[in-house]
Amino acid sequence: MRILLLCHRFPYPPAGGAKVRSFHVIRHLAREHEVTVAVPHRSAAELAEGRGLGEFCHRVLTEEITPTAARLRMVARLLTREPSSMGYFLAPKLVRRVREELRRTRYDLVFVHCSSVAPWVAGFDGAPKVLDFTDMDSQKWLTYSTVRGFPLSLGYWLEGTKLQRAEADLARQFDLCTCATPLETRTLVDYGTGAAADWFPNGVDTEYFAPATEPCDPDAICFIGRMDYYPNARCMVDFCRDTLPLVRRRRPGTKLFIVGAEPTAEVRRLAAIEGVTVTGSVPDVRPYARRAALTIAPLAIARGTQNKILESLAMGVPCVSSELAAGGVDCVAGEHLLAASTPAGYAEAILRLLEDPAERQRFAEAGRARILSHHTWDNAMARLDRLLLDHLGFGGTPAAARAAGEERR
Secondary structure (H helix, E strand, C coil): EEEEECCCCCCCCCCCCCHHHHHHHHHHCCCCEEEEEEEEEHHHHHHHHHHHHHHCECCCCCCCHHHHHHHHHHHHHHCCCCCCHHCCCCCCHHHHHHHHHHHHHHEEEEEEECCHHHHHHHCCCCCCCCEECCCHHHHHHHHHHHHHHCCHHHHHHHHHHHHHHHHHHHHCCCCCCCCCHHHHHHHHCCCCCCCCEECCCCCCCCCCCCCCCCCEEEEEEECCCCCCCCHHHHHHHHHHHHHHHHHHCCCCCEEEEEEEEEECCCEHHHCCCCCEEEEECCCCCCHHHHHEEEEEEEECCCCCCCCHHHHHCCCCCCEEEEEEEEEEEEEEEEECCCCCCCCHHHHHHHHHHHCCCCHHHHHHHHHHHHHHHCHHHHHHHHHHHHHHHHCCCCCHHHHHHHHHHHHHH
């Protein structure tokens, strides 16, 4: 079967949530099918770094989006019905190449990762189309509008409102829409579009994110994530102000490591707090997580799956999460991880693990087991296969998939 797969960010090397998900979909589908990937790149360096993608697919179509062009296209859409974020990812030359590709070559499936590039093929009706929203991005912007001050709040509300309308319009033009969690899927269904909607989870590489062989530091806790991303930065500022003092009151030697690239000035200032280390970018986050007694994910703003939670549990490192973030992983709070929603609740959960090594070990083993049973990429891709078969009739060998396509025509 021939598949044309579009994604908004260059998926190689697979670092970061969106890139990891699209890469594993590409690699999986390309094992049995001929997959052509269309994706923009942002610089010559990114293109050079991403050349390895060609080893995992049949062909790569790409064109550059310059930062200046991206910003101008965003601004140009501020007073239109079109979301500015879709302007940010627009690559006109690549759009033309994609549409010419669809005119010249008979494809059996068009698979789109992320709504930002879905308009490029929304009007194409020569093959079944799948739109993997992953998360409903509009809801993130609408949430931002409730926590940021004016005029940012107005800008976020406007973008969220426009994007929600665009998401609904796009869903109606695809044969199947997917998300990463049941909660995100429910949001899409609530739009009332009537579009077929289902979900398949994010996975984690359980060999790469394997448990440590050395003992942890029983006083170390760790947060991992890009620190120029507002939800991450906000939650660490709030945690250091409201929760860490409660933990250190009972366990004064507690150390917090904030690990992630591009920390904001506000995050860098947290390093002045006793026991807090802000690392900035590191070549490998695994040593920091494995050295910690536990990781934290006290996010007040969270959509979809928090890969930081999956990776921590895969390494056998217990996680204390917000209830909101815990809802994005297929785990049971209180059994595979601990979840809370207040500073006092976070502090009690953290201390429960720091003060009881046996309890920490129990959660370490339960979390790792849950990832192995529910969040490996093999499991995730098996569910994707079932969705394609159930909703579109694709499955089995390439010959069988092509036969199914012929039958539909």
